[in-house]
Amino acid sequence: MTALRFIYDCDPGADDALAMLVALGRPDALDMIALTCVAGNVGLQPVVDNARRILELAGRQDIVVHAGAARPIMASRGRISIMHGSDGLAGSTLPPPTMPLADGHAAQAISRIARMEGRLHVCATGPLTNLALALLLDPELPDFIEAITLMGGAAFCPGNTTPLAEFNFAVDPHAAAIVFDSGIPITMLGLDVTRQAVVTEEMIREAEAIGTPVAREFAHLLIHYGSKDPCLHDPAAIAWMLAPDMFSTVQGHVSICTDSGPAAGQVVAAVSERHLAGREPNCTIVTGVDAEAFRRLCLDALR
Numbered sequence: 211m212t213a214l215r216f217i218y219d220c221d222p223g224a225d226d227a228l229a230m231l232v233a234l235g236r237p238d239a240l241d242m243i244a245l246t247c248v249a250g251n252v253g254l255q256p257v258v259d260n261a262r263r264i265l266e267l268a269g270r271q272d273i274v275v276h277a278g279a280a281r282p283i284m285a286s287r288g289r290i291s292i293m294h295g296s297d298g299l300a301g302s303t304l305p306p307p308t309m310p311l312a313d314g315h316a317a318q319a320i321s322r323i324a325r326m327e328g329r330l331h332v333c334a335t336g337p338l339t340n341l342a343l344a345l346l347l348d349p350e351l352p353d354f355i356e357a358i359t360l361m362g363g364a365a366f367c368p369g370n371t372t373p374l375a376e377f378n379f380a381v382d383p384h385a386a387a388i389v390f391d392s393g394i395p396i397t398m399l400g401l402d403v404t405r406q407a408v409v410t411e412e413m414i415r416e417a418e419a420i421g422t423p424v425a426r427e428f429a430h431l432l433i434h435y436g437s438k439d440p441c442l443h444d445p446a447a448i449a450w451m452l453a454p455d456m457f458s459t460v461q462g463h464v465s466i467c468t469d470s471g472p473a474a475g476q477v478v479a480a481v482s483e484r485h486l487a488g489r490e491p492n493c494t495i496v497t498g499v500d501a502e503a504f505r506r507l508c509l510d511a512l513r
């Protein structure tokens with residue numbers, strides 16, 4: 211099996227960091243060819259620092275890191291999440307990064323790398339601003355992106371940031387709308403599934419028992435982030451790329467509410483024939499996961 215080559219667009223963020231470590235633990239299956247950063251859980255500078263701190267911890271300074279959008283498309287500043295601590299990594303003791311940032315904006319990098327690769331996979335677990343900017347910059351980009359796997363949205367359940375919207379889509383609803391309108395095949399792992407992918411005491415104990423520096427950091431993040439939000443949102447997106455069979459899905463047409471009112475960032479998911487009203491599905495909506503198999507996959511990747 212050849213490893214899936216993908217760009218990881220993210221906003222670490224404790225659960226983005228956990229997702230990175232799971233992905234980097236499976237080089238047999240996943241080849242992270244670049245990492246692009248977007249402001250989200252914390253501001254852009256801590257995000258680019260955290261991404262590099264995690265790559266250095268994993269010994270993967272070879273992965274290029276590009277800084278991207280510092281704010282959402284239509285707002286002068288984003289929302290910051292309180293779940294990840296003021297540094298974004300739940301008070302991690304990892305040293306500041308030393309590896310350099312690559313030249314060029316994340317959106318340009320996504321377009322350039324996708325064209326070079328021909329058929330690129332993108333995994334996005336932050337606000338979708340970088341991807342939306344790339345699509346605006348390069349209208350032919352959908353021809354070069356084979357698929358997008360993303361964590362975001364809440365199709366059939368309440369939001370976690372507003373009653374209707376999940377954090378990543380609430381931060382930049384316009385970017386999410388642009389991405390869902392792109393015609394690129396999307397798999398959406400929203401709160402419908404990530405609320406099932408929760409951390410357990412046993413998972414923490416097992417991670418601690420592995421005992422490597424990577425596993426110790428993983429356990430630290432599980433303990434300190436997990437005490438505020440037990441859902442392993444972003445690792446679920448990586449797990450989908452590794453083992454889609456452990457998930458259940460439904461095909462649907464997703465559009466995103468870009469009104470400025472209380473519904474901003476809401477997912478409108480049409481799945482029945484009546485609601486599709488002749489439209490083709492544009493999204494695989496992930497609705498369920500075998501939570502035990504998911505936790506096992508994360509721990510096995512750490513080993």
Ligand code: BDR
Nearest residue numbers: 223225291335377378443
């Ligand atoms: C999403 O928002 C962020 O806080 C997490 O990193 C995750 O990507 C969950 O709503």
Ligand code: CA
Nearest residue numbers: 223226335336
């Ligand atoms: Ca995230």
